[in-house]
Amino acid sequence: MEEKFMRVLVMFDMPTNTKEDRKNCMKFRQSLIKEGFMMLQYSVYMRICKGVANANSHLDRLDLILPPKGHIRALLLTERQFDNMRLLLGKRSECEKSNKPRQLTLF
Numbered sequence: 001m002e003e004k005f006m007r008v009l010v011m012f013d014m015p016t017n018t019k020e021d022r023k024n025c026m027k028f029r030q031s032l033i034k035e036g037f038m039m040l041q042y043s044v045y046m047r048i049c050k051g052v053a054n055a056n057s058h059l060d061r062l063d064l065i066l067p068p069k070g071h072i073r074a075l076l077l078t079e080r081q082f083d084n085m086r087l088l089l090g091k092r093s094e095c096e097k098s099n100k101p102r103q104l105t106l107f
Contacts, residue, residue, distance in 0.1 A: 003051030007077045008058055010037060010045045014070030024067040031065040040093075052076065 010032060014025045029045075035058065037045035049055040055076050066072060 003054075005079045006049045006052060006055045007079065007082045008037075008047045008049055008055050009040070009075040009077060010047075010062065010072065011075070012043050012070055012072040014043075014067060014072075021069065024069065028065065028067045028070075028072075032062075035061060035065075 012028070014028065015021045016025055032045045033039075035047070037047045040046045047058060049058060059074055059076075062072075062074065
């Protein structure tokens with residue numbers, strides 16, 4: 001059985017009042033990028049994974065880099081659910097356009 005592509009969305013709201021808070025926030029954002037996440041919009045990052053098991057393994061790795069403060073949520077979406085997302089204001093970013101999976105048909 002073929003595994004479906006999934007999207008992992010990570011949304012966070014972290015304090016930036018002190019120098020230490022700002023440092024923790026920046027370190028978390030850099031860690032997300034190092035793990036292959038791309039910024040969808042400010043404080044919302046996304047990663048494409050092949051299957052639920054792979055998506056869950058990325059979420060498990062996120063547990064290792066969580067900052068001491070803040071609110072972080074993760075959401076697993078199928079490609080179909082992600083494609084049904086409506087953009088209410090603005091335009092799709094270049095990052096979104098370039099990371100759209102392309103289907104390849106082999107005969």
